[in-house]
Amino acid sequence: MPNLSHAAITVLGAGSWGTALAMLLARNGVAVRLWDRDASHIAALEKSRSNERYLPGIPLPDGISPVAELGSALSESDFVLVVVPSGGFRDALKNISALQQTPGKLIWASKGLEPGSGKFLHQVVEEEMPGHPAYAALSGPSFALEVARGLPTAVTVASPDPAYADAVAELFHCPTFRAYTSTDLLGVELGGSVKNVLAIAAGISDGLGYGANARAALITRGLAEIMRLGAKLGGQRETFMGLAGVGDLVLTCTDNLSRNRRLGLALGQGQTLAAAIDAIGQAIEGLETAKELDALATRHQVDMPITAQVKAVLYDGAPPASAVQALLNREAKAELL
């Protein structure tokens, strides 16, 4: 294991994923300050030394210091890891910029397109922190609960700067958490964003009782949607065959730890959208991303029929069964188009 005893990192967002990554980093010997917008949540973390709201019953390692004041959380940090939902990502960067004279080394583990603008998170970074010297995204098949429990996981750390990707991967890498590196930041972000929308589709199909064949078809044709958009926007084809592509797609479409899949399941079983969102009670990135992704695909003239149907169910009142029928009734065509 690398000797990281001198590294210090600030994690913004003490939800399930921010806390799980903070636990991993602390177990690796990194000094972690964990901040959240909700000061009472931070006080509760400190008091119980666990995150009873998002990861109940799993103790926080000693190396984690919950901090309520952002300025103190950021002072003398070597790295800042942003893990708030994509809807709060831009504000998080603005808050960092307001407090840090010299931009520190940035990492994010949020997955989604910015609600409202449809931008990738690296584009938000370029707008809010122009000329930022070092940034990377962490993505891949990784449920927070399993990482918090120390179960084996593999992810991708992507940065345009390969040396920075290596440095970030070294912080996270350990025998139970393999961090691979990539320079295809756009491809990695795209895979992590689109899979959330496709997991809603898989959940809908399963909720309707359409079976394993339909699920496998949705995953495979969903991957075709990721690859078509990726080819248009400049992602590398190989990225979509890797952890941040097919890896996360399969995980999220097939396991009920996924909040996006659970949203689809509930809709397929006849629950209302509002009731399903309420019952899940955590970030469901595919909800906003479905709308932004559908608009992005239309702007770039990329055919993404599964995405379009998920958007129709979530925003246009399309009944889940009609959405699946609309996909099945499409004209026959060659598979590899």
Ligand SMILES: NC(=O)C1=CN([C@@H]2O[C@H](COP(=O)(O)OP(=O)(O)OC[C@H]3O[C@@H](n4cnc5c(N)ncnc54)[C@H](OP(=O)(O)O)[C@@H]3O)[C@@H](O)[C@H]2O)C=CC1
């Ligand atoms: N959970 C997982 O397994 C994984 C999650 N991710 C990604 O990580 C990101 C965070 O998700 P996750 O931790 O799971 O979500 P959770 O719902 O578990 O927690 C979200 C956290 O972010 C806070 N938050 C919500 N909105 C904002 C905002 N606008 N500004 C600042 N803070 C905010 C919440 O605070 P409050 O409690 O006050 O609402 C909470 O602390 C998402 O992009 C998700 O896709 C990626 C991989 C795995």
Ligand SMILES: O=C(CO)COP(=O)(O)O
């Ligand atoms: O991104 C994730 C696993 O890699 C978590 O998926 P959900 O947000 O659907 O729970």
